Amino acid sequence: MTSDSIIAYxxxxxxxxxxxxRIWAQTLLPPAITQTLYFVIFGKFIGSQVGNIQGVxxxxxxxxxLVMMAVxxxxxxxxxxxxxxxxFQRNIEEMxxxxxxxxVIVAGFxxxxxxxxxxxxxxxxxxxxxxxxxxxxHPFFIILFVTxxxxxxxxxxxxxxxxxKSFDDVSIFPTFVLTPxxxxxxxFYSIHDLPxxxxxxxxxxxxxxxxxxxxxxxxxxxxxxxxxxxxMLIVFIAAMTTLSLYLLRKGVGLRA
Numbered sequence: 001m002t003s004d005s006i007i008a009y010x011x012x013x014x015x016x017x018x019x020x021x022r023i024w025a026q027t028l029l030p031p032a033i034t035q036t037l038y039f040v041i042f043g044k045f046i047g048s049q050v051g052n053i054q055g056v057x058x059x060x061x062x063x064x065x066l067v068m069m070a071v072x073x074x075x076x077x078x079x080x081x082x083x084x085x086x087x088f089q090r091n092i093e094e095m096x097x098x099x100x101x102x103x104v105i106v107a108g109f110x111x112x113x114x115x116x117x118x119x120x121x122x123x124x125x126x127x128x129x130x131x132x133x134x135x136x137x138h139p140f141f142i143i144l145f146v147t148x149x150x151x152x153x154x155x156x157x158x159x160x161x162x163x164x165k166s167f168d169d170v171s172i173f174p175t176f177v178l179t180p181x182x183x184x185x186x187x188f189y190s191i192h193d194l195p196x197x198x199x200x201x202x203x204x205x206x207x208x209x210x211x212x213x214x215x216x217x218x219x220x221x222x223x224x225x226x227x228x229x230x231x232m233l234i235v236f237i238a239a240m241t242t243l244s245l246y247l248l249r250k251g252v253g254l255r256a
Contacts, residue, residue, distance in 0.1 A: 008100045016112020031070045035124045039131045059132040064215040065187030070124045075117030075150040079157030084164050102248040113154030142217030148233040149210045155240035162253045186211045191223045
């Protein structure tokens, strides 16, 4: 990595971080309020009737899922909105014709999404402490899974931004694909409580593995194999990074 590439990378990251910090009331505050409502409604009202799940109170059980939900949504939305805005304003063309390598562009936008995802995740976790006392059994796995998941969905946001042709296209994937997969990804329940067909179907949902890997870091149990979950994240990152670099090199979605 040359000094020019480092400067370019830092510049993009600084722009991305300043972007969501400058409008923190729109980027950091709403997730905290939304997740607080989840804690109150699902944790307090419904959770009191559910009881324990694998020896953990329902309120504590949903903490990792709600944190991961916030990380997924915010890392994705940060990159897709920022990248598409750069396309709309023709800023991305200036980056493409500069000596800046394409991998620096990808790394810069993804790092911005990662930073926002981690910030929101930390805020939501802080909110959870007012409702329960989550146990941290394996901090390494917590950091590893939340970081890799934020990177995956930052790359997903980048791909969405590359293919999007209008502002309407930016919201189609999160609304019709990402949100249903997240809610059906074991955030609010264990797949062991589902019928056999539901368990099989759930295993095709990649978010299930991310949520359960993250939950394993807290309580030491998971509905799926943690090693497979980790491998899947690594494969996703490698594949999506390769695809992003290829699309940028070909100028797909960037040129008229």
